[in-house]
Amino acid sequence: GGWNFGSGNEEYFGPGALMDEDIVLATINYRVGPLGFASLEDAIIPGNYGLKDQAEAIKWISRNIHKFGGDPQMITLFGHSVGAASVLYHMKGKLAGLIRGGIAQSGSSLSPWAKGPPGAVRRMTLRLAENAGCKQKTSREIADCLGTLPPEILVEASKRFTLI
Numbered sequence: 001g002g003w004n005f006g007s008g009n010e011e012y013f014g015p016g017a018l019m020d021e022d023i024v025l026a027t028i029n030y031r032v033g034p035l036g037f038a039s040l041e042d043a044i045i046p047g048n049y050g051l052k053d054q055a056e057a058i059k060w061i062s063r064n065i066h067k068f069g070g071d072p073q074m075i076t077l078f079g080h081s082v083g084a085a086s087v088l089y090h091m092k093g094k095l096a097g098l099i100r101g102g103i104a105q106s107g108s109s110l111s112p113w114a115k116g117p118p119g120a121v122r123r124m125t126l127r128l129a130e131n132a133g134c135k136q137k138t139s140r141e142i143a144d145c146l147g148t149l150p151p152e153i154l155v156e157a158s159k160r161f162t163l164i
Contacts, residue, residue, distance in 0.1 A: 023070075024065060024068050024069055024070035026061050026065065026068075026070070028053075028054060028057040028058075028061075029053075030050045030051075030053035030054050030057065031049050031050045031053050032050055033155060033158050034125075034128050034154045034155065034157070034158040035049065035151055035154060035155070036049050036050030036053065037049065037050055037121065038121075038124075038125045038128060038146075038154075039121045039122065039125055040122050040125055040126070040139045040142065040143075041118075041119070041121065041122045042139050044139035044140055044142075044143050045125065045139060045142070045143050045146075047121060047125075051086065051089060051090075054086055054090065055090065055093070055094070055095055058075070058077070058090060058095050058098060058099070059095070059098065061075060062075060062098045072098075073100065074100050075098060075099055075100055076099070076100055076101040076102065076103065077090060077091070077099055077101075077102045077103070078102070078103040078105070079102075079103070079104060079105065079107070080105045080106055080107065081105075081106050081107040082107060082113070082114065083105075083107065084104035084105055084106060084107030084108060085104075085107050085108060085109045085111060085114035087102040087103065087104045088102065088104050088108060088109040089109050090102075092109075126142075127160075128154065128157055128158055129142050129145065129146060131157035131158070131160055132145075132146065132149055132153055132154055132157035133145075133149075133153075134146055134149075
């Protein structure tokens with residue numbers, strides 16, 4: 001869902017087609033939209049929380065998959081569309097040693113939608129803050145204001161535009 005929506009829930013990625021195979025399937029969920037990808041492109045609101053959630057899930061799977069009959073040396077990531085971009089980011093990132101392989105279906109980390117032009121996410125995050133009623137000027141003030149808001153307000157404020 002373009003970093004904005006989607007799910008690893010059973011309704012989309014259930015085990016039905018894999019029941020007769022010798023694999024252990026682990027699906028994850030992560031923050032999307034403004035909760036996952038808002039950024040002022042600085043140290044105060046650096047962004048990419050959704051990718052960081054994915055990284056934590058991959059580390060957890062690596063540490064625990066053996067408890068479910070899986071092999072931590074055989075972790076293969078799969079992603080479709082923006083999920084494919086995530087697969088490729090993680091295969092080239094700090095977790096490369098935990099990942100044996102990746103399947104990137106219908107997407108790439110080189111796709112134009114996988115990484116916007118410099119400043120684009122910052123501008124959108126400033127609009128998000130304004131839409132949510134945070135009209136402060138500095139990153140620290142904006143972060144403090146956004147941090148006081150319920151997640152529902154941020155999601156509602158983001159509906160006026162596409163974050164990424």
